[in-house]
Amino acid sequence: MKNKSKKISLFQYILTSLAVAVIAVTGTVFFYEWQLRKTPNYSFAGSQGNEFASVEQLYHLIRDNYAGEVDTQALINGAMNGMTEAIGDPYSSFMVGEEAEEFDSSISGSFGGIGASMTMKNNLPTVAEPPIKGSPAERARLKVDDVILEVDGESTEGLSLSEVVSKVRGEKGTDVALTISRGNDTFTLTITRDIIPVESVTGNLDETHKTIGYVRIKSFSQTTSDEFKTIVKDLRKQGAESFIVDVRSNPGGVLTEVEKVASMFLKDGKVIVQFEDADGQRSRTKAGKELDDGFKVTEPAVILVNENSASASEVLAAALKESAGIDVIGTTTFGKGTVQQMIPFEQAEVKLTTGKWLTPDGNWVNEKGLAPTIEQKLPDFAYLTVFDTSVTxxxxxxxxxxxxxxxxxxxxxxxxxxxxxxxxxxxxxxxxxxxxxxxxxxxxxxxxxxxxxxxxxxxxxxxxxxxxxxxxxxxxx
Structure with a gap:
């Protein structure tokens, strides 16, 4: 059988964790799961009524009467962060300074870390997305909603997301100990950091069936569509006559890139994805030369998914399934059907859920996932849970x-x-x-x-x- 690229959801614990640590390793919430379409600064001047009167009153009360020194910018940032957290959406967050810079740079950069994305939940760093496939975090089997209580024995309580990220990051080959809370269990994992690669697509011919090309999309970054096209061209030259596209444990990424890849498999004019904004207004993206530059994959193909295929990877699988009749093989996907935008403020950014995406047929996969056309599980031992390695x-x-x-x-x-x-x-x-x-x-x-x-x-x-x-x-x- 072959390459190590393709892999499983089950090795989420296995070694040192990259994905979850991506958390720290590759930045805060990664470049995954958000729509790369920045909008102009919003102005709140002219708000009707006195909606912010009490907020302003508290601001002046603290600034003018607190016995100690007051950092007024910290007060403002705290209020904005509180409003964002009050939404209760794990995919929306307020980022300022270094934290915002790290998030932006993670879209195209590489870091030494574990490969997990996280958000702040109840004032504690929490794994927000499935770990990046093949990363230390995935091998360590970190899971969505795992709460990071300590990093190398130091409590994360009271720390900002960027502070936690900086502690999880580190040079390749070094270890980081994460104390995790999962449900009623608390345990410590020692994870060996690695380089989170910029490369988002890899490929090779099957070792036995030399006419089958295997293409793994690890995530959807700004260069994914170009990488994908290059890999397919190379595999064709080597003799590929059909393709396996693997988006298992792909946590998502840049929307425009998945649209370009999907368009390569669809006839022009076919729907790739639909969007619904907060007002219920719908729009759709269709396959066409403006997305794929006329490059098409017409060979027989299938796509692999699993329970950690999320967001953009679900968009691709749904497009291939419903608009191209391509078989989806594996298990039901993660179920992230929302779209985020990065909204810039002065020296800060807000990642905000602004709508939802629907499959070509109008289905919403949120919290349900996309069902495969051919269900195929891994061996039972692939789904074993992690255990505390700090205990003998x-x-x-x-x-x-x-x-x-x-x-x-x-x-x-x-x-x-x-x-x-x-x-x-x-x-x-x-x-x-x-x-x-x-x-x-x-x-x-x-x-x-x-x-x-x-x-x-x-x-x-x-x-x-x-x-x-x-x-x-x-x-x-």
Missing amino acids: YEEGMSGEAVGTIQEMLKATGDFTGKADQTFSSETAAAVKSFQQTHELPVTGKVDQATAQTLSEVLYELILESDTQYERAVKELT
């Missing part, structure tokens, strides 16, 4: 983490017993077997080094057991 697990312990370890050892072939969440002597023997095979100290205990190696091995197994990719090949042969 040994005989006599019990709990969900132990059950996860047992399932992982089953996948590696070291454990044949029942995954009953009890660290028995049989489990210890399986750990020793694994440690011996991978030249680790043979203790029968799952310490941090054993846990990380186990995650890495499982990650490789997932890549080698890509049933979704295999189904795509089957459909094209």
Whole structure:
């Protein structure tokens, strides 16, 4: 089977996390999931009534009467940030100074980090989007709504998003420890930072079927459509006669770029996507030369999706499914059906949800996702949950983490017993077997080094057991 590009949603924990850390690694909320169409500064002069009278009164009260020093700009920024947070929309946020600059630069830059995007929720940094595919964050199996409580032992309470981002960022190969709150569980993950590449598209021929070209779109950045066109041309020269397009764990990106890629697969005049603004007014984008410059992909094709394919990647999958009759293979997508705009203010920016997007047939996938035409899941071990690697697990312990370890050892072939969440002597023997095979100290205990190696091995197994990719090949042969 082949390349490591295509991959899974299940290795979201596996190693050091890039995506989530993108969070810190690639900037705050990434260049993903927003419409790259900046609008002029808004003027609030002439607001009717005294809607802001109480706000202004509080501003003057604090400025004129507070016993200590007052940073008036901080008061204004705090009020604007509070209004944005009050919306309750995880995709809308107020950014100022370095935070705004980092967000803008992330659209085309690369950073040392983990590959996750985040937002502030209840004044705490929270994973906002599925981690970037193949990133440390995805391999560490960070998930949407994971709350980052600590970075390297330091509490994130009271820190701004940019401050958290700067702590998560770092040089490739260095580690960052994130203490995560997920539901009722709290655990710590040690993630090895990596470079979040600018390259958004990769491709190769299938190792067995040399006429099948595989194209993976990691995200939709400003250069994605050009990269995609170049990859397709190269694969054609190598003999590709059909294509697998992989947007699994693609968190989205620049709207205009996904429109260009989609147009390459559609006949001119076919609807790519529809938009509905706050007033309910609809518009649509159609395929045409103005988007694809006359470059078309007419060969047989399929597209791969999973539960972490979000926003722009869902736009592409829906366009291919409904306007081109191309099979969508995998699992139901993430379900992000809103559109964001960046609105500039003086020394600040607001990323605001201004509408929603609909599929060519007028369906809204928000919180529902796009269903595949061919459902294909990965092996069960690809969906195992993450466990706290800061804890050493040994005989006599019990709990969900132990059950996860047992399932992982089953996948590696070291454990044949029942995954009953009890660290028995049989489990210890399986750990020793694994440690011996991978030249680790043979203790029968799952310490941090054993846990990380186990995650890495499982990650490789997932890549080698890509049933979704295999189904795509089957459909094209």
